Amino acid sequence: MNDLSFFAKKRYTTKAFDPTKTIPAEKIADIKTLLQFSPSSVNSQPWHFVLASTAEGKALIAQATENYAFNTQKILNASHVVVLCTRTQLDEAYLLQILEQEEKDGRLANEEAKQAQHNGRSFFANMHKFEMKDAQHWMEKQVYLALGTLMLGASVLDIDTCPIEGFDATKMNQVLGLREQGLCACVVVALGYHAEDDFNAKLPKSRLEQEVIFTEI
Numbered sequence: 452m453n454d455l456s457f458f459a460k461k462r463y464t465t466k467a468f469d470p471t472k473t474i475p476a477e478k479i480a481d482i483k484t485l486l487q488f489s490p491s492s493v494n495s496q497p498w499h500f501v502l503a504s505t506a507e508g509k510a511l512i513a514q515a516t517e518n519y520a521f522n523t524q525k526i527l528n529a530s531h532v533v534v535l536c537t538r539t540q541l542d543e544a545y546l547l548q549i550l551e552q553e554e555k556d557g558r559l560a561n562e563e564a565k566q567a568q569h570n571g572r573s574f575f576a577n578m579h580k581f582e583m584k585d586a587q588h589w590m591e592k593q594v595y596l597a598l599g600t601l602m603l604g605a606s607v608l609d610i611d612t613c614p615i616e617g618f619d620a621t622k623m624n625q626v627l628g629l630r631e632q633g634l635c636a637c638v639v640v641a642l643g644y645h646a647e648d649d650f651n652a653k654l655p656k657s658r659l660e661q662e663v664i665f666t667e668i
Contacts, residue, residue: 458603458606458607459603459606460656461606462602462603462605462606462612463611463651463652463656464612464613464614464651465525465611465612465613465641465643465645465649465651465652466525466613466645466649466650466651467524467525467528467645467646467648467649467650468524468525468528468529468530468611468613468641468643468644468645468646468649469528469643469644469645469646469647470527470528472530472643472644473530473643474530474531474610474642474643474644478608478610479502479504479531481604481608482531482533482601482604482605482608482610482642483500483502485600485601485604485605486500486533486535486597486600486601488600489596489597489600489601490596490600491593491596491597492575492589492592492593493571493572493575493576494549494553494572495541495549495572495575495576495590495593496549496593497537497538497541497590497593497594498535498536498537498538498590498593498594498597498637499536499538499632499634500533500534500535500536500597501533501534501536501627501629502531502532502533503531503532503533503534504530504531506527508532509526509527509529509532510527511626511627512526512532512534512623512626512627512639513526513527514622514623514626515618515619515620515622515623515626515636516615516617516618516619517619517622518619519617519618519619521617522615522617522618525613525615525641526615526639526641528643528646529613529641529642529643530642530643530644531641531642531643532639532640532641532642533601533639533640533642534623534627534636534638534639535594535597535598535601535636535637535638535639535640536594536629536634536635536636536637537587537590537591537594537634537635537637538590538633538634539587539630539633539634539635540580540586540633541576541580541586541590543573546569546572546573546576547569549572550565550568550569550572553565553568591637594637594638595637595638598614598638598640601640602614602640605642610642610643610644611642611643611644611645612640612641612642613640613641614638614639614640615638615639615640615641616638616639618636618639620635620636620637623636623639624636
């Protein structure tokens, strides 16, 4: 088994975290880099990440699981929790901010290349906003690319994860003040180390066979 297969099979959804174990700071730095460098359509980066490492921060996030009590302890007992947020819109100011960063990072050879890059990204942003009218859904897809990057990368770092959609997004937006920042909560990930009584850690992984899910042409 190659390394990638090993980590893909090693990763699983943690159902109970050990509250006494904390992820080292250097690994949290790696987690932040994984999220920062996640891929997105036309490098649109329509996201923001709220990272909670304190008991107070995790308790704040846990407020949004009042009607999803089965997720509350996962958040409270995890070492760290990330709320992956979607931007409510890709406005011109944000697109220009991305463009300026690309120029700063040396991706744009000249003004002509800079304008072409801006025009291309704006084309897709406007297509989803005005023509297809699915801009929010399109942006959420990009956030889920970051989710996948985070979870597989965490497995490589020997960090356990649990993706959580069972929360009240309206409540999360309220307690974190996200709407005022032009953001909305999309998905939550608890990170840490599984507890000894985590039943899911002992179960074999189960997926449909490749012959079922692949068509090779």
